[in-house]
Amino acid sequence: MSPRVVLIGPPGSGKSTVGRLLADRLGAAFRDTDADVEIVAGKPVGDIFVEDGEERFRELEAEAVRRALAEHEGVLSLGGGAVLAEVTRELLAGHSVVYLEVGLSQAVQRVGLASARPLLVLNPRSQLKKLMDARRPVYEGLAMVTVATDERKPDEVVDEIVKGLRP
Numbered sequence: 001m002s003p004r005v006v007l008i009g010p011p012g013s014g015k016s017t018v019g020r021l022l023a024d025r026l027g028a029a030f031r032d033t034d035a036d037v038e039i040v041a042g043k044p045v046g047d048i049f050v051e052d053g054e055e056r057f058r059e060l061e062a063e064a065v066r067r068a069l070a071e072h073e074g075v076l077s078l079g080g081g082a083v084l085a086e087v088t089r090e091l092l093a094g095h096s097v098v099y100l101e102v103g104l105s106q107a108v109q110r111v112g113l114a115s116a117r118p119l120l121v122l123n124p125r126s127q128l129k130k131l132m133d134a135r136r137p138v139y140e141g142l143a144m145v146t147v148a149t150d151e152r153k154p155d156e157v158v159d160e161i162v163k164g165l166r167p
């Protein structure tokens with residue numbers, strides 16, 4: 001048992017939004033590791049960062065990813081920083097990993113519209129730039145398919161993923 005598709009990419013690339021739409025399109029179940037972590041911790045991601053620290057969040061996240069990769073059969077969206085864990089990078093080898101690419105300006109606009117992300121509270125633009133620059137090679141190295149999302153609506157991103165995964 002393993003997911004049909006695993007979505008990776010920085011915050012604001014659309015993993016959660018596009019993942020849900022892709023699952024609908026494929027008639028598959030959707031799962032998001034941030035939501036799994038929140039269920040286990042019994043509180044929102046933001047509260048885990050504040051009350052328990054990022055390190056604890058990363059532990060919970062690595063375990064949530066491990067479990068989801070082992071038992072979920074549909075579409076799986078990871079949190080943007082999940083790939084920072086070496087164990088997660090190793091587990092992702094051989095999966096249908098799709099990297100959602102986004103430019104800095106679009107990412108800033110999108111996370112500005114969405115719910116709180118604890119790493120981006122202070123100066124979101126410069127935090128996002130740093131995080132995106134550092135992680136880009138990691139996302140690229142794990143991706144089986146890469147889809148640019150800047151000029152595309154979520155539905156169009158789904159179209160590109162489906163095309164990219166076609167044998």
Ligand SMILES: Nc1ncnc2c1ncn2[C@@H]1O[C@H](COP(=O)(O)OP(=O)(O)O)[C@@H](O)[C@H]1O
Nearest residue numbers: 011012013014015016017110113114152153154
């Ligand atoms: N392709 C897109 N075009 C425009 N807005 C988008 C796109 N993808 C996502 N969004 C919006 O950006 C915000 C962040 O999306 P989200 O799915 O939470 O990203 P992620 O899970 O990668 O951090 C949401 O408000 C979502 O509606």
Ligand SMILES: O=C(O)C1=C[C@@H](OP(=O)(O)O)[C@@H](O)[C@H](O)C1
Nearest residue numbers: 010011012034079080081117118
């Ligand atoms: O990039 C990151 O380190 C994080 C991304 C978030 O998920 P999204 O990428 O879905 O926003 C969430 O896991 C947490 O706020 C940390």
Ligand SMILES: [Mg+2]
Nearest residue numbers: 015016034079
């Ligand atoms: Mg998300």
